[in-house]
Amino acid sequence: xxxxxxxxxxxxxxxxxxxxxxxxxxxxxxxxxxxxxxxxxxxxxxxxxxxxxxxxxxxxxxxxxxxxxxxxxxxxxxxxxxxxxxxxxxxxxxxxxxxxxxxxxxxxxxxxxxxxxxxxxxxxx
Numbered sequence: 452x453x454x455x456x457x458x459x460x461x462x463x464x465x466x467x468x469x470x471x472x473x474x475x476x477x478x479x480x481x482x483x484x485x486x487x488x489x490x491x492x493x494x495x496x497x498x499x500x501x502x503x504x505x506x507x508x509x510x511x512x513x514x515x516x517x518x519x520x521x522x523x524x525x526x527x528x529x530x531x532x533x534x535x536x537x538x539x540x541x542x543x544x545x546x547x548x549x550x551x552x553x554x555x556x557x558x559x560x561x562x563x564x565x566x567x568x569x570x571x572x573x574x575x576x
Contacts, residue, residue: 454543461536461553462487468554476561479515483530483564485557489537504541508556509533510563532560 456464465487469477496503512530534556543549562572 452544453541454545454549455540456546456549458487458536461540461549464550464553465534465557468550468557471554472558472561476565479565483512483532485532485534487534487536489535491533491535491538495533504538507535507539507542507552508560509535510560512564514566515564530564532557532564534560 465485469485491503491506491509493503495509496506499506499509510530510532534553539552539556540549543552559572
């Protein structure tokens, strides 16, 4: 049975997960935002080749190792880490699992921000 919670509580758990990340990584978070959505769009799921009901998170933007350029001016739109609340909740049966899955998904997407591929990330699971 999926563990459901309010959007506000889910966002609080996401903020706690963000705060628990080591500063050695978060110091490089520039022009990046974390967004909670209920579900991914069909386009977002199709872009990564995953069924819409299976996608838990998605990084969109320019990976950190590829940043730089003309005077190191940040692009006008921020990079984003999207977390898909309903999909994450659907694989959890308790708040404890939800907290763990939020953190795991967030760390996975932060890995993409730092330029790691799915193959690279599998080594750390």
